[in-house]
Amino acid sequence: MENTQPATAGRQDPTALPIGILAIAGMTVFAAVFLMAESEAAVGGLLAFAAVAVLGAGKLGLLERVRAAFRDHELTMHTAIVIGALAIAWVFREDHFALLMLTMAMLYLTACLGLNVQLGYTGILNFAGSSFLGVGCYTAAVLTQHTAIPPLVILPLGGLMATIVGSVLILPVLRTRGHYAAVVTIAFAVLFKTFLEVNDSLGGPQGLAVGEMTLFGWGFNSNIEIGDFYASFYMNYFLLALVITILAFALTRRIERSWVGLNMDAVRIDELAASCFGINLARWKITAFMLGNFMIGTAGALLGMILGFIAPTNFTFADSLILLSIVLLGGMGSVWGIALASAIIVMLPEKLQLIQEYRFLLFAALVILVLRFRPNGLLPRADRIYFPGWRPR
Amino acid sequence: MSEAILDCKGVTRRFGGLVALDTLDLQMPRGAILGLIGPNGSGKTTFFNVLTGIYGFSDGAAAFDGRDITAYSSQEVYRAGIARTFQRSRMCLPLSVFDNIMVGNHKRLDHGLWANVFARKKLRKAFEESYEEAHELVKIFDPPLAERMFEPVAGFPMIDRRRIEICRALISHPKLLLLDEPSAGMTHEETRQLMDDILEVRDRIKDLSIIIIEHEMGVIERITDRCIVLNFGRKIAEGTYQDVANDREVQEAYLGAE
Incomplete structure (x- = not known):
């Protein structure tokens, strides 16, 4: 069996790349068919098919080769995935709902990549994810309504605001350890929602309207009509969200593949040993916490513009739990696992209205099952590769 | 005192009423290998933890390479040039x-x-x-x-x-390497190999000083220049391995008094 060779072996499997590309093509087609499926029976059937296909591919050693393709031909595989995403968007260019769902999944992914820097790398459990998403949304609301700041600039400002608001938590998070730090973030999440509800200048319980994104004079809330070509206005947001997701992804990856990522891992795994080798625990916890909140806040600002209207009930503790469950489900530290889990968690309840009512119950059960049987998540994190393609001489 | 790489005076660590380390004086010349031995709970690892800034000094002072490191944090101790291993290897x-x-x-x-x-x-x-x-x-x-x-x-x-x-x-x-029971959990043969390797590395790194905590007396006899024996946090003997092995108090500490 070729697929049992160790990761450091210099030999490359020539079948890896074609199989990897085919896998991405297959997933693209599957995602398109899944989004088209109307009846609950069809959705259920597709899910069953996916489960069988994945298990079968695992038995045939194909998954191992897909993994090898990602390891040895990373740029090609990443390009293929972006093309796949664009192809799906093209197929659904007139479908508001499908595009909205895809965009939401990407924004959730961006936010969860931020949580991943905090939890997956550094071990900071942040139960206030949706609060920082809310900070981004409210920043976007206030700035689009009351200032002439270009909306594109508002996105990083949303992230910056989340970082600033989050910095009030730094001292308590540093002074408490493990689960106690998590309790501090829970308290913050509860306080944040209450603060929004009683604060009339931020709309109180009624919430606020958020202005649209505009780019070079082009309003994102208008449909795209060029000659005979027509596309839903969500296409604008889809493309922008894709760019932001790619940036967040690249940032996360580069952090992981550097001494910074190594320091964060060392802090998470063994604080005492880390500090005996000069690693400044506070520095990396603060860096991870602020950087994570920045990513969440940036995603939040765009989320607000897409929703058009935001209220405190969008940012409850339960929503924070959803964000965290994406990270746990996908696999702590695993960027692709989190991408998969974002797609599942965002799209499944929309396609299966049946479970809409019970989705929290279902997600909770799913997280428990995954933690019990696959504690490292659906797609466990791979070993760190500092420079893809680099091999020892 | 440029000769001594490490100069500890009256190092004391108390945990509540328990004196884990009691006014320990320790000096070692640059490039030496010092053995730190004693029964379980005699304060050997505590000494490493105090020196590397994990526990603070209750009393006393330590100078490393001419610098006062008494108030240093773990990070500062490492930067000054002291690196360590752990008894239960913390990887x-x-x-x-x-x-x-x-x-x-x-x-x-x-x-x-x-x-x-x-x-x-x-x-x-x-x-x-x-x-x-x-x-x-x-x-x-x-x-x-x-x-x-x-x-x-x-x-x-x-x-x-x-x-x-x-x-x-x-x-x-590092200028000083602290080895906390490197042979724990290994066979005799493995321990011997590891010690060979450590000696080889020391020959390559100029001026590396080592303090080693060890229960395997064969190891101590073979590689150390000098030994310090601790019992209940106090130094009860100091000298070459032969000296301390023949010391009456040391024998009593290990085997019990008659």
Whole structure:
């Protein structure tokens, strides 16, 4: 069996790349068919098919080769995935709902990549994810309504605001350890929602309207009509969200593949040993916490513009739990696992209205099952590769 | 006092009413290997933990390489040039051999966020140089291990973990190496191999001083220049291995009084 060779072996499997590309093509087609499926029976059937296909591919050693393709031909595989995403968007260019769902999944992914820097790398459990998403949304609301700041600039400002608001938590998070730090973030999440509800200048319980994104004079809330070509206005947001997701992804990856990522891992795994080798625990916890909140806040600002209207009930503790469950489900530290889990968690309840009512119950059960049987998540994190393609001489 | 690499005076550590380390004086010349022995609970590991800033000094002072390190934090002690291993080897098990060794290389790497995320060319150069160096170091201990640098430590047996842990401590060129029971959990033969490796490394690194905590008296006899015996946190004997082994008080501490 070729697929049992160790990761450091210099030999490359020539079948890896074609199989990897085919896998991405297959997933693209599957995602398109899944989004088209109307009846609950069809959705259920597709899910069953996916489960069988994945298990079968695992038995045939194909998954191992897909993994090898990602390891040895990373740029090609990443390009293929972006093309796949664009192809799906093209197929659904007139479908508001499908595009909205895809965009939401990407924004959730961006936010969860931020949580991943905090939890997956550094071990900071942040139960206030949706609060920082809310900070981004409210920043976007206030700035689009009351200032002439270009909306594109508002996105990083949303992230910056989340970082600033989050910095009030730094001292308590540093002074408490493990689960106690998590309790501090829970308290913050509860306080944040209450603060929004009683604060009339931020709309109180009624919430606020958020202005649209505009780019070079082009309003994102208008449909795209060029000659005979027509596309839903969500296409604008889809493309922008894709760019932001790619940036967040690249940032996360580069952090992981550097001494910074190594320091964060060392802090998470063994604080005492880390500090005996000069690693400044506070520095990396603060860096991870602020950087994570920045990513969440940036995603939040765009989320607000897409929703058009935001209220405190969008940012409850339960929503924070959803964000965290994406990270746990996908696999702590695993960027692709989190991408998969974002797609599942965002799209499944929309396609299966049946479970809409019970989705929290279902997600909770799913997280428990995954933690019990696959504690490292659906797609466990791979070993760190500092420079893809680099091999020892 | 440029001769002594480490000069401790009256080092004391109290935990509530318990005196874990009682006015310990310790001096060691540059390049020496000092054995720290004594029954379980006699304060050996406590001494390492106090010295490396994990516990504070309750009393006393320590000077390292001419500097007063009494109030240093763990990070500062490491930067000053003291590296250690742990009794229950504290490795990052999910991380690779290379990653673990690089944790020990912390003070020589650039940790700026900007540099790490955007200056990838420079990072690559640092990475390649660090890899070469770590590879060479591991090769001294075990050439086959050096070919498995990117495998998780969790998959290696105890002796390899000890080797990796010692490499982690040595990669930053410390002036003083603290070894906390390096033979724990290993066979006699493995211990002998490891000691050979440690001696070989010491010949290559000029002026490396070592303090070793050990229960294997064979190891102590073979590699140390001098020994200090602790009992209930107090120094009860000091001298060459032969001297302390023949000391009556030491025999009583280990075997009990008649």
